[in-house]
Amino acid sequence: MSETIINVRDLSKRFGNVVAVDRICFDLARGSTVGLLGGNGAGKTTTLGMLLGLLLPSSGEIRIFGEDMIRHRHRVLPWMNFSSPYVDLPHRLTVRENLIVYGHLYGISQINSRINQLASDFDLTEFLDRPAGKLSAGQKTRASLAKALLNKPRLLLLDEPTASMDPDTADAVRGYLEDYQRETSATILLASHNMSEVERLCSDVLVLKAGRIVDRGTPSHLIARFGRQTLEQVFLDIARDRIAASETAQ
Amino acid sequence: MSIHTKRAWVRIWAMVLRHYYLIRGSWPRLLELIYWPALQMTLWGFITLFFETHSSWVAEAAGILISAVLLWDVMFRAQISLFLSFIEEIWSRNLGHLFVSPLRPGEMITALLLVSLVRTLIGVGGAAILAIILFDVSVFALGVPLAAFFANLIIMGWSLGLVVSGLVLRFGQGAESLGWAAIFLVQPVSGVYYPISVLPDWLQPIATAIPSTHVFEGLRAILIDETFRIDLLLNAVALNLIFVTTSIFIFFAILRYARIHGQLLQLGE
Numbered sequence: 278m279s280e281t282i283i284n285v286r287d288l289s290k291r292f293g294n295v296v297a298v299d300r301i302c303f304d305l306a307r308g309s310t311v312g313l314l315g316g317n318g319a320g321k322t323t324t325l326g327m328l329l330g331l332l333l334p335s336s337g338e339i340r341i342f343g344e345d346m347i348r349h350r351h352r353v354l355p356w357m358n359f360s361s362p363y364v365d366l367p368h369r370l371t372v373r374e375n376l377i378v379y380g381h382l383y384g385i386s387q388i389n390s391r392i393n394q395l396a397s398d399f400d401l402t403e404f405l406d407r408p409a410g411k412l413s414a415g416q417k418t419r420a421s422l423a424k425a426l427l428n429k430p431r432l433l434l435l436d437e438p439t440a441s442m443d444p445d446t447a448d449a450v451r452g453y454l455e456d457y458q459r460e461t462s463a464t465i466l467l468a469s470h471n472m473s474e475v476e477r478l479c480s481d482v483l484v485l486k487a488g489r490i491v492d493r494g495t496p497s498h499l500i501a502r503f504g505r506q507t508l509e510q511v512f513l514d515i516a517r518d519r520i521a522a523s524e525t526a527q
Numbered sequence: 528m529s530i531h532t533k534r535a536w537v538r539i540w541a542m543v544l545r546h547y548y549l550i551r552g553s554w555p556r557l558l559e560l561i562y563w564p565a566l567q568m569t570l571w572g573f574i575t576l577f578f579e580t581h582s583s584w585v586a587e588a589a590g591i592l593i594s595a596v597l598l599w600d601v602m603f604r605a606q607i608s609l610f611l612s613f614i615e616e617i618w619s620r621n622l623g624h625l626f627v628s629p630l631r632p633g634e635m636i637t638a639l640l641l642v643s644l645v646r647t648l649i650g651v652g653g654a655a656i657l658a659i660i661l662f663d664v665s666v667f668a669l670g671v672p673l674a675a676f677f678a679n680l681i682i683m684g685w686s687l688g689l690v691v692s693g694l695v696l697r698f699g700q701g702a703e704s705l706g707w708a709a710i711f712l713v714q715p716v717s718g719v720y721y722p723i724s725v726l727p728d729w730l731q732p733i734a735t736a737i738p739s740t741h742v743f744e745g746l747r748a749i750l751i752d753e754t755f756r757i758d759l760l761l762n763a764v765a766l767n768l769i770f771v772t773t774s775i776f777i778f779f780a781i782l783r784y785a786r787i788h789g790q791l792l793q794l795g796e
Contacts, residue, residue, distance in 0.1 A: 292788070322792070329627045331791045333783070354629045364623035364792070367545065367615070374548040381541030382628040384534055408552070410619075424624070 279306040282432055282464040283328065288337035290323050290488075297323040299488040300337070308462040310454075312475040312496075314508075315485035316516050321468040322363075324485070325434055328466070329359055341432065353432075355383060360425035361436035362418050368410025372401060372420050375409055376427060383428035395423040398453060400446070414441035422450065426457065433465045439474060451477055472509040482508070484515055491515060538630050542638030546612055560646055564600045564654035571596040572662040590664035591750045592720060597655055597666050598746060599719045601677055602739055603710055604650045605684025606691070608643035610706040613692040617700065622791050632782055636775075639692075640685055647681060669746075672755050676742045679763040683738045686767070686774035687713070693781035696790060718743045738766040 283305035290298040298320040305311050313321045326332035328339060330350035339346040342353045366375040373392060380388035396402045399419040404412060409420060418441055425433060438454065439447035451474060458465055469475050475482060476496045484492040484499075492499065492515060496508050503511045503519075513519075528536075550556045575592045616622050625635065658664045666673060691706040716723070716730060717739040726734055734740045741763040748756045785791050 323789070326789060326792050331623060331626055331786065332789050333786045351629060351631060354627065357627070359624070359627045361623070363620075365620040366624065367549070367619040367621050369552055369619070370545065370548050371552075374545075374552075378541050378545045378548070379624070379628065381544065382538050382625075382630050384537060384629070 279308070281305070282307050282342060283466070284338075284340040285328075286338040288324070288327060288339060289335045290320075290327060290332065291335045296488050298327070298334075301485075301488075301490050303483055303490065303493070305464055305466060307464055308458070309481060310458055310465040310467065310479050312479035312482040313466060313468040313485060314472075314475060314482055314512060318487075319485040320488040321485055322436065323488075325359075325361075325436055325466070325468055328434060329357070330354070355428065356430060357432045357434065358383075358425040358428055358430035359434045359436075360418075360421045360438060362414070362421065362440040363436065364421075365417070366409045366420060366424060369408055371406050371408055372396075372412070372423075373405040375420070376424060379424050380427055385427055391427060392423075395426060399423050399450070415443060415446060418442060419446070419450070429461060431461070431463050433463055435465065435467045435469075437469055437471075438467065439469075439471065447474070454478060472507065472512055476508045484512075486515060534629075535631070535634055538628075538634050539638045539641070542630065542635060543641050546615075546638075546642045549615065560650045561653040564597075564604065564650040565657050567596055567600060568593060568654040568658050569661065572658065572664070575662065575664075590658075590662070590666075591747065593658050593662060593664045594666050594669070594746060594750065595719050595743060597651055597658065598676055598680055598742065599714070599717075600651050600654065601647060602680040602684040602687075604647040605643050605681040606688040606710050607706070608646040609639050609685055609688030610691050610695075612639050612642045613688075614695055614703065614706065617695060626791050632779065636689070636778070639688075643685060643688065644681065647684075669749060672745065672749060672760075675760050676746060679738055679742050679760070679767055682767045682771055684710070686770040689774040689778045693778040696785050697781045699790075713737060713739065716740065722747060735762075736766065738763040738770060741766070 281304050283303070285301060285303050287300045287302060288298060289296065289300050301324065313324065315321050323332060327334050328341070328346065330346055333347065342356060344350070344353045346353070370378070376392045376395070377388055380391065385391055392405070396405050399422060401416070401419055401423060404416055404420070409417065412420060418439070422438060425435070439450050442450060454465065455478065457463060465478070467475065467478060479496060482494060482496055482499060483490050494502065499511050500506070500508060503514050505511050505514065550560070571592050575590070578592070616625060655666050658666065669676070687710055691709050694702045694705055716726065716734040717737055718726070718734060723731055723734040723740055723744065741759040745756050745759040745763070748754050748759065
């Protein structure tokens, strides 16, 4: 039986009267890459925020590597990392300075060689000594990914990992993430609106709507069940409240 | 030292390094460290020169105003340095990354205090040396009590800095002006340039509830009466214990509030 890395039980988050996440339950096995799909306001970012400990749940339980994230998140944070285009690195520090600072925060040994390796992997070498605030949107996303991989995390939470990247760079980054996942057996949870990205990277997909998990399965399973050609069509069906073809047949 | 303590110090060092990089890469920030303390001291130096010939009180204790302005600046620099270092993370939308790293809030605060200490020493130390050169007034002549005054003022500055940083976390960047204004609310009742006996009767109890008041009263006791008042120092220490405990409690309570309401992800430019 595969090891469970993330275990979420009856997780809810309310902001006043608004229920952002409503009693969701899921497990993520070691070495899996799971997509978190949903429209705007579906609860993806809130879920990621709670998994990371940035947000306290209203109720429910989160265990990561077997630890209670609400009480003991600092025990597991060294093994995790996170990247989001909506959370920046300090603008006035160069990319190298940012990575050195985060390298120390994560207790990385041989920081410089790790930075050079990641700079080469993410095509950032020529930007290492440029202030992070002067990078293009795509370069910022790559710098953020480099930061997210500094500590060779066993659990990687990614929010829109290829946002603002040109198709060529985005393809290379997806390839890198596939290789990283294969080589390290890391677990990846990915929130994305890019359906072809989810189809390519994810072995499993959780579909969120109005704070609830409304469907779950492999991309091919979901496509077949909805009788569609692509995951994007499935996404639109769910967003527009069309039910799965298999359910109609029943 | 245990491995956990060593790792904690490495993380604290990382945050100090982050602020070193920031200041090193920005000449306005570098200049600002010394600019305001030096300007304030120079202004009060000239005022002192004028009062020495027009006020027996100032003439009696040469350097009383310059020493007061330098010590006031210790508290002001401590508060504003801590506040600016914290708000820098909000301006750069970096809090999300920091709080998902192994850095603990207590380690972040320790780093902020260290950065504030260095910035205060550079700013006020530079102004103190300038006071010797320009006006022949040495605050260092206070001797050992200076260290006690410095420690009390910097701790009170940090307490205020933590509270106003927390308020920005709670109310967003709209509350940023509080960071600049809060300490000036304390200044009139701290008796920086005058004894608190000049304050209205109803204001004096408030003044005596503030640690800095006892420091400035103690400063005047040394410079005018040539007496070191241990009672005033003990008052300042006791009040500072209350101030610092309360401010840490407030900061952590606001941090919890921010984690409940999702503000660690939302704050930014």
